[in-house]
Amino acid sequence: MKILSVENIRDLDAYTIEHEPISSFDLMERASKAFVQWFVSKVTSDKSILVVAGTGNNGGDGLAVARMLHDKKYQVKVVIIGNKDSGSDDFKTNLKRLSTQVFEFDSEAKLPKADIIIDAIFGSGLSRPAEGKYAILIEQINESGAEVASIDMPSGLFADRTTEGKSIVRANATVSFQLPKLAFMLPETYEYVGNWHTVDIGLSQKFISEQETSNYYITASFVKSLIKQTGKFDHKGMNGNALIVGGSLGKIGAAVLAAKAALRSGVGLLTVQVPRVGNSILQVAAPEAMTILDDQENLISSITSDGYNAIAIGPGLGTDSTTVKALGNFLTDYQKPLVLDADALNILSDNRVLMELIPENSILTPHPKEFKRLLGESWQNDFERLDKQKELSKKLKSIIILKGAHSSISLPNGEVYFNSTGNEGMAKGGSGDVLTGMLVSILGQGYSSRDAAILGVFLHGSAGDFAKNQLGSIAMKSGDLINFIPEAYAHIC
Numbered sequence: 391m392k393i394l395s396v397e398n399i400r401d402l403d404a405y406t407i408e409h410e411p412i413s414s415f416d417l418m419e420r421a422s423k424a425f426v427q428w429f430v431s432k433v434t435s436d437k438s439i440l441v442v443a444g445t446g447n448n449g450g451d452g453l454a455v456a457r458m459l460h461d462k463k464y465q466v467k468v469v470i471i472g473n474k475d476s477g478s479d480d481f482k483t484n485l486k487r488l489s490t491q492v493f494e495f496d497s498e499a500k501l502p503k504a505d506i507i508i509d510a511i512f513g514s515g516l517s518r519p520a521e522g523k524y525a526i527l528i529e530q531i532n533e534s535g536a537e538v539a540s541i542d543m544p545s546g547l548f549a550d551r552t553t554e555g556k557s558i559v560r561a562n563a564t565v566s567f568q569l570p571k572l573a574f575m576l577p578e579t580y581e582y583v584g585n586w587h588t589v590d591i592g593l594s595q596k597f598i599s600e601q602e603t604s605n606y607y608i609t610a611s612f613v614k615s616l617i618k619q620t621g622k623f624d625h626k627g628m629n630g631n632a633l634i635v636g637g638s639l640g641k642i643g644a645a646v647l648a649a650k651a652a653l654r655s656g657v658g659l660l661t662v663q664v665p666r667v668g669n670s671i672l673q674v675a676a677p678e679a680m681t682i683l684d685d686q687e688n689l690i691s692s693i694t695s696d697g698y699n700a701i702a703i704g705p706g707l708g709t710d711s712t713t714v715k716a717l718g719n720f721l722t723d724y725q726k727p728l729v730l731d732a733d734a735l736n737i738l739s740d741n742r743v744l745m746e747l748i749p750e751n752s753i754l755t756p757h758p759k760e761f762k763r764l765l766g767e768s769w770q771n772d773f774e775r776l777d778k779q780k781e782l783s784k785k786l787k788s789i790i791i792l793k794g795a796h797s798s799i800s801l802p803n804g805e806v807y808f809n810s811t812g813n814e815g816m817a818k819g820g821s822g823d824v825l826t827g828m829l830v831s832i833l834g835q836g837y838s839s840r841d842a843a844i845l846g847v848f849l850h851g852s853a854g855d856f857a858k859n860q861l862g863s864i865a866m867k868s869g870d871l872i873n874f875i876p877e878a879y880a881h882i883c
């Protein structure tokens with residue numbers, strides 16, 4: 391699913407109005423109806439509602455929503471902020487059609503009490519940070535103790551650039567029209583956006599398909615379209631031959647998690663290269679995998695490269711100088727895309743000349759701290775972090791999976807795919823090792839690096855969602871993710 395800029399969204403509205411054709415008022419009716427449909431599925435009619443409306447089209451939506459909820463027997467009050475006489479045409483028409491109580495905002499008075507506030511002050515038309523009486527109103531909403539549902543955007547938050555200042559509505563939920571906004575993907579906006587949803591309001595699919603964008607939101611149907619069909623005459627050689635290099639004394643578990651995840655993700659043959667200390671642990675924990683033993687007892691001192699379709703390096707690897715040397719020697723000769731995680735990334739960050747040796751189209755999977763080390767610098771806000779991620783992907787000609795809520799997958803061509811699966815229960819040690827195993831397994835089956843990254847990240851998150859459903863986010867552990875990989879596959883195959 392594309393994530394469009396505010397300019398594109400405005401043009402999309404205009405195009406739909408002209409070409410469907412539909413009047414702007416009727417489009418607003420459709421949008422408001424979609425919001426109301428979502429709202430009534432969540433909120434019972436015994437709750438008191440306060441709609442807080444600006445005088446643009448977001449405010450127009452708010453007034454239409456107030457009318458529709460009133461018709462459905464909800465108790466609704468409306469507070470308007472701004473000059474009604476200079477409001478948008480559709481705002482004015484909706485004001486005329488409204489028969490509920492309407493108050494004008496008075497910054498000296500208290501807001502009427504309500505269980506739920508519907509926030510319709512500003513949407514995508516925000517042109518500057520909220521100040522003055524708008525900031526006072528937003529603070530009153532945030533302090534009210536009511537649950538807040540925002541229409542299209544939390545008022546005061548910019549959709550596709552960073553918002554200076556803190557006068558932003560803190561919504562429990564945001565219902566966005568048709569497409570998600572870039573701001574929804576970034577951790578720093580979560581406290582304002584809350585849980586977000588999109589509702590279909592029939593904006594032109596033709597126009598959307600013609601728009602150029604570098605930002606995408608990964609949907610299940612998109613992931614489904616990437617899956618290769620398997621056949622009756624497949625044999626293990628056709629499903630690839632992958633190698634995982636990792637483990638050191640005390641960290642063999644990381645290699646085990648990666649190996650088990652790889653085996654559950656469809657690879658035909660799997661070999662794990664571990665220090666000698668890891669041999670029996672691996673052979674018992676993952677008997678389907680073969681092992682290659684390093685000469686060293688407790689760490690990796692050389693890396694083999696012969697005959698594999700895909701290689702992952704990193705889980706539990708450690709950063710001993712012998713291992714650093716081994717990685718350097720390996721990278722000097724090896725040309726095919728790799729999966730690089732955990733200590734492999736830490737070694738690269740500490741030995742930056744090695745970064746130039748990363749093969750094109752490799753997949754790097756840092757969490758934010760590892761990303762910062764890899765980048766060698768910090769960022770002011772999440773939008774800047776995203777730009778830096780794109781730049782680093784281009785520079786390294788590799789894919790970077792920046793892990794977190796809505797993990798972002800940046801490609802060397804500048805595109806970024808944001809993940810739609812996963813949950814807070816996955817923020818535990820070992821979760822990244824599971825992802826690495828899944829990625830190398832999928833890459834080994836002949837998927838391109840891009841498709842492997844998208845598939846792996848989506849399925850990993852989806853396995854996490856199934857695990858949370860069954861076990862709860864507190865009790866689930868990273869090893870549990872592996873048990874739910876089959877359900878994640880079943881969901882999209």
Ligand SMILES: NC(=O)C1=CN([C@@H]2O[C@H](COP(=O)(O)OP(=O)(O)OC[C@H]3O[C@@H](n4cnc5c(N)ncnc54)[C@H](OP(=O)(O)O)[C@@H]3O)[C@@H](O)[C@H]2O)[C@@H](O)CC1
Nearest residue numbers: 403418421446447448512513514515516517518519520542
């Ligand atoms: N178009 C369509 O067909 C559809 C649109 N839809 C809905 O329309 C919304 C977009 O509507 P919109 O473009 O009218 O912008 P909106 O967010 O209401 O605000 C604009 C007003 O706020 C003002 N303003 C801005 N910043 C300010 C500030 N800091 N402090 C004070 N004032 C400020 C700004 O003033 P100006 O910048 O011109 O000075 C202008 O007066 C969209 O989010 C969705 O909800 C849906 O119904 C689907 C169909």
Ligand SMILES: [K+]
Nearest residue numbers: 509510512543
């Ligand atoms: K809003």
